[in-house]
Amino acid sequence: MISTVVWGTGNIGRAAIRAVESHPALRLTGVLVHNPDKVGRDAGELGGVDYALGVAASDDIDGALAAAPDAVVYAASGDIRPDDAFADIVRALRAGAVVVTPALYALYDPRNAPAEVREPVLAAIAAGGGSLFVSGVDPGWGNDVLPALVSGLGSRVEVIRCQEIFDYSSYDQPDSVRYLVGMGQPMDYQPPMLAPSVPSMVWGGQIRLMARSLGVELEEIRETLDRRALDSAVATASMGEFEAGTQGAVRFEVQGIVEGEPRLVIEHVTRIHPACAPDWPSPADGGAGAHRVIIEGRPRIEVTVEATDEDGNRSAGGNATAVGRLVNAIDWLVAAEPGLYDALDIPLRPAVGKLGRTHT
Incomplete structure (x- = not known):
């Protein structure tokens, strides 16, 4: 099992907790929070899961990374704190984790990312041996792999x-x-x-x-x-x-x-x-x-995706599909060579082992 930490429990983090818990190859081993009111609460409660997961939320970043998790889902916001988010992600990479996140816009296309972003990330990957995959919450798959796939039908x-x-x-x-x-x-x-x-x-x-x-x-x-x-x-x-x-x-x-x-x-x-x-x-x-x-x-082709989650909420549904793309890439990234990957590198992952799966 791939030990996985979810860092952040907002709109994206809630969906990430559920996605990690549902993945047959992943094991949720930590949840990092900033809000002191969330410290000590069970991950199941924070993630909107209707049962306890036995993982208490913590604000101890050093301790979580010192435990050497295989993977980190970085779900904290990068919109209003881009420098902090970048520093956090580099820190997790230096700890040797595979990191997946929507927080760094510049790395949607890492080949053309500014040197001041790309080089520290590559240095952290070389030092720690992890990998990074960034994809958007708008959702990223709707602007890269889905149009590429559909274009091949005409x-x-x-x-x-x-x-x-x-x-x-x-x-x-x-x-x-x-x-x-x-x-x-x-x-x-x-x-x-x-x-x-x-x-x-x-x-x-x-x-x-x-x-x-x-x-x-x-x-x-x-x-x-x-x-x-x-x-x-x-x-x-x-x-x-x-x-x-x-x-x-x-x-x-x-x-x-x-x-x-x-x-x-x-x-x-x-x-x-x-x-x-x-x-x-x-x-x-x-x-x-x-x-x-x-x-x-x-022919002219039109594909519409309408996703819902959290009692029919379309925003939550879009977040969940974006998170699913990231979390479902983790086992592939763990098996691959360390590196900085983009959406065209990561294959679409069927829901292997998830059909009809319930908590046991």
């Missing part, structure tokens, strides 16, 4: 469009929603996540992965942005009220230019309420979120 491909369509009212990260993305802020507020070049920094790596998977030359990456204000105030169950006239919806594209045209596109359409920007794409069933891959070509 005879001609003209454009690949990957969409995340999401209602943020169900997303349990108020600071990210209000301040990073700007929902509920005045229309002259500059959301950090939407500042020029930031979307390309975050999702450009996945555009490059798609280009590499198709064997095409990427000429440049462009961005488009549209924002809409709320016509009237709306109230949400988890984040309170959003005033009329403030930002209520965002639509942007990160475009990979091939032969002078945007042929590889990652598009995000996000709202705080379905009433805002009703003319923009929405989930076919009217739900809170969906991920879609559209292949314009011959």
